[in-house]
Amino acid sequence: MKEVTHINGANARSGGLSKFLQFTKANKNIFIQYSSLILVFSFFMIMSNGDLLSVVNLQTIIRQLAVLFIITVGLMFVFSHGNMDISVGGVIALTSMIVTFTLNAGASLFVATLVAIVVSVGCYLLNIFIANQFKLMAVIASLAIMFSTRGVVTYMVSTSNESIKVEDISKLALFSSNLTFTITSLIVIAIVGIVLFNYSKIGKQNKAVGDNPLAAMQSGVDVKKSKVISYLIAGIMIGFASMFSLARSYTVSENSGMGLEMDVIVALVLGGMALSGGSKSKISSAIVGSITLVLLNNGLIMIGVRPEIVSLVKGIIFLIVVFFILRRPRTEVIPR
Amino acid sequence: MKTLLKKVLLLTVISVLLAACGAKSNDSSEANDSDKKQTDDGFTIGVMLYNYTDVQGKEIKSYGDYLAEHFNVNFNYATVGTSEEDHIAALENLIASGVDAVISGYDTSLEQSLQLAEQAKVYYGVALGDVRDDVSSEYFVGGLYNFGEKPETIGAQYAQAAYEAGVKNIGVTSFQEFAFVDAPAIISGFKEKLAELDPANEITVYDTEYHMFGPEDVSSAVTKVISDHPEVDAIFGLGSGMDFVYPAILNSTKPDIKVLALGYNDSTPAALENGSVLAAGTNNYSQIIANVFAQLYDRLNGHEYTDWELNGSVDYPIFSSVEEVEDFQKYIVPGDKSNGAVTVEELKQVMKTFNENATWQELQQLTTRTLSEIKEAR
Numbered sequence: 001m002k003e004v005t006h007i008n009g010a011n012a013r014s015g016g017l018s019k020f021l022q023f024t025k026a027n028k029n030i031f032i033q034y035s036s037l038i039l040v041f042s043f044f045m046i047m048s049n050g051d052l053l054s055v056v057n058l059q060t061i062i063r064q065l066a067v068l069f070i071i072t073v074g075l076m077f078v079f080s081h082g083n084m085d086i087s088v089g090g091v092i093a094l095t096s097m098i099v100t101f102t103l104n105a106g107a108s109l110f111v112a113t114l115v116a117i118v119v120s121v122g123c124y125l126l127n128i129f130i131a132n133q134f135k136l137m138a139v140i141a142s143l144a145i146m147f148s149t150r151g152v153v154t155y156m157v158s159t160s161n162e163s164i165k166v167e168d169i170s171k172l173a174l175f176s177s178n179l180t181f182t183i184t185s186l187i188v189i190a191i192v193g194i195v196l197f198n199y200s201k202i203g204k205q206n207k208a209v210g211d212n213p214l215a216a217m218q219s220g221v222d223v224k225k226s227k228v229i230s231y232l233i234a235g236i237m238i239g240f241a242s243m244f245s246l247a248r249s250y251t252v253s254e255n256s257g258m259g260l261e262m263d264v265i266v267a268l269v270l271g272g273m274a275l276s277g278g279s280k281s282k283i284s285s286a287i288v289g290s291i292t293l294v295l296l297n298n299g300l301i302m303i304g305v306r307p308e309i310v311s312l313v314k315g316i317i318f319l320i321v322v323f324f325i326l327r328r329p330r331t332e333v334i335p336r
Numbered sequence: 337m338k339t340l341l342k343k344v345l346l347l348t349v350i351s352v353l354l355a356a357c358g359a360k361s362n363d364s365s366e367a368n369d370s371d372k373k374q375t376d377d378g379f380t381i382g383v384m385l386y387n388y389t390d391v392q393g394k395e396i397k398s399y400g401d402y403l404a405e406h407f408n409v410n411f412n413y414a415t416v417g418t419s420e421e422d423h424i425a426a427l428e429n430l431i432a433s434g435v436d437a438v439i440s441g442y443d444t445s446l447e448q449s450l451q452l453a454e455q456a457k458v459y460y461g462v463a464l465g466d467v468r469d470d471v472s473s474e475y476f477v478g479g480l481y482n483f484g485e486k487p488e489t490i491g492a493q494y495a496q497a498a499y500e501a502g503v504k505n506i507g508v509t510s511f512q513e514f515a516f517v518d519a520p521a522i523i524s525g526f527k528e529k530l531a532e533l534d535p536a537n538e539i540t541v542y543d544t545e546y547h548m549f550g551p552e553d554v555s556s557a558v559t560k561v562i563s564d565h566p567e568v569d570a571i572f573g574l575g576s577g578m579d580f581v582y583p584a585i586l587n588s589t590k591p592d593i594k595v596l597a598l599g600y601n602d603s604t605p606a607a608l609e610n611g612s613v614l615a616a617g618t619n620n621y622s623q624i625i626a627n628v629f630a631q632l633y634d635r636l637n638g639h640e641y642t643d644w645e646l647n648g649s650v651d652y653p654i655f656s657s658v659e660e661v662e663d664f665q666k667y668i669v670p671g672d673k674s675n676g677a678v679t680v681e682e683l684k685q686v687m688k689t690f691n692e693n694a695t696w697q698e699l700q701q702l703t704t705r706t707l708s709e710i711k712e713a714r
Contacts (some may be wrong), residue, residue, distance in 0.1 A: 051433070051434070057432040060431070064429075089419075153546075157513045160514070163701065169447070169448075248445075249420030249423070249424055249444075249445035250447060250448055251445055252446065253419075253444075255417075255419045256420055257419060259419060260421075288608070298429050301412070301426065301430055302432060304412045304413075304433065307385075307387075307414070308389075
């Protein structure tokens with residue numbers, strides 16, 4: 001009798017392990033998605049002797065997260081189409097510059113925020129208009145927008161006798177020093193992003209278009225409209241993010257927003273996003289990825305990694321994530 | 337199961353690799369434990385630069401390591417991007433890591449940077465440029481005139497080299513004025529000195545061709561100078577003269593054009609020897625870091641110069657012969673910094689922490705010594 005119980009126990013344990021493995025396999029992508037965050041977090045927690053979670057550093061991380069988080073959530077709607085956007089840095093620079101002029105002209109913060117959103121939405125609608133009208137890949141259209149916006153900012157900066165900066169920085173206090181507002185904004189944006197992406201027609205249609213535009217169209221999805229809506233959402237988010245960006249430095253230069261486009265792509269890949277878009281796209285990729293990237297950049301300086309090997313360390317971490325992602329079917333990863 | 341095991345193994349191996357990479361920035365030597373002890377007992381100074389791979393970055397890091405050996409201080413080197421956001425993020429990260437002071441290469445987002453520094457009670461200095469006089473903070477030690485207080489004199493030295501070489505038609509290329517604010521003064525000094533040396537007006541200096549920051553931008557500017565003025569026989573390159581202008585000329589339709597270069601790299605000695613470069617120059621990075629470090633270290637120890645001014649000065653060594661460039665290598669950028677432009681002993685003499693009679697003016701005198709003065713002091 002005792003032997004039977006023992007055998008049953010062993011079977012139960014074996015069944016438990018089997019169930020766990022099945023669960024792991026079924027949720028492989030979720031594990032992959034969070035593995036980079038867990039790896040980066042654990043590594044820097046150990047290396048910094050826990051300083052990573054000090055109050056000062058947590059505040060630092062939240063401040064640094066704001067811009068990238070909002071942008072990445074916004075652009076998730078574009079990337080889920082299988083599209084790619086590389087104009088975000090230029091749009092942020094142009095928007096910040098116009099907001100600076102608006103604030104310096106005496107406008108209130110509310111008006112300036114509206115202006116930021118209008119300018120950014122304008123850029124993104126122009127982006128998708130060019131892509132739709134001339135049947136271009138969206139990335140080509142975004143290239144044009146990037147050069148144009150960057151060109152305008154560079155011209156304005158180079159012809160201006162004085163640096164372009166916000167004269168009354170107290171106007172931006174809400175975005176620069178109010179941590180409660182920043183956290184609330186991030187939470188609200190995350191919730192809005194999750195609801196829109198996972199539970200609304202907009203998100204579902206986006207993913208359908210990303211999987212197969214023709215099939216989506218034949219199923220009744222207005223592909224062009226779906227794309228325009230996603231660019232509209234991205235524009236709103238990026239306009240809002242530009243307020244946080246400007247509040248970080250109060251100045252605009254030809255380098256403003258430089259490299260943000262790459263940060264977004266890196267964040268999405270770190271978050272386990274399939275750049276081909278489609279039904280495998282998850283809004284959590286934007287959330288997890290942006291947190292991972294900010295933690296990575298923060299941690300490398302926190303623990304004082306030698307500058308010569310910073311890129312190497314980033315590369316290794318990136319490689320780990322890509323290694324896991326590349327194990328997935330090719331169509332899930334490579335953009336069309 | 338095998339695949340899972342492989343992945344776990346891979347993760348473990350890479351984690352170990354990462355742990356190995358995660359050494360502290362000043363652990364380039366084998367003395368990890370002693371460095372850590374020094375950090376715990378002393379000050380940590382953050383350094384922010386675009387990179388540590390060019391002459392500028394390498395020299396700054398090398399001199400920092402030299403200082404770390406002789407002062408109770410450790411350096412945390414951070415690589416920053418060019419955007420304001422990147423600069424602020426790097427500063428925040430350094431502050432969060434617990435630095436006591438920061439040497440920033442640039443005056444990017446200076447107001448916001450000073451605000452952050454004040455909040456964290458961290459001293460802040462700008463190394464690679466002077467700063468406007470409308471910024472102030474009790475935690476700010478100021479900036480540095482990297483081309484001396486009168487950049488015109490730099491231009492005059494290049495004019496002398498051009499005149500002595502006998503070139504007659506000189507093009508000028510430079511980064512845009514908004515990015516290189518000293519360029520107009522240097523060019524002005526160049527033209528004025530040539531006018532003085534050449535009263536018969538036999539030498540022509542063409543209008544400056546301004547360009548952006550990429551090598552392709554410089555190449556386009558050089559091409560434009562050559563196509564607009566086919567008779568050009570020398571180019572005064574203010575925008576990365578050795579790294580960008582010199583290769584652009586070598587790859588142009590007139591590779592025999594002589595170069596007057598603001599800049600220095602490993603090609604400079606050979607180029608001076610074969611005569612393709614008439615003069616070259618670069619910042620004295622030891623003087624730069626010595627100047628900012630001395631002020632930060634004094635402030636951290638509760639000392640402040642009574643005759644302090646917002647912007648200090650360093651020398652800009654220019655060399656036009658092989659002998660001079662050899663002296664430059666020996667006395668300005670030597671591997672052993674105890675034979676270099678500013679030794680620890682010299683620096684301590686002008687620091688309030690070690691000499692209560694030291695003055696800010698004496699510090700400036702030390703960090704504006706010319707190549708010949710440094711050579712004499714050795």
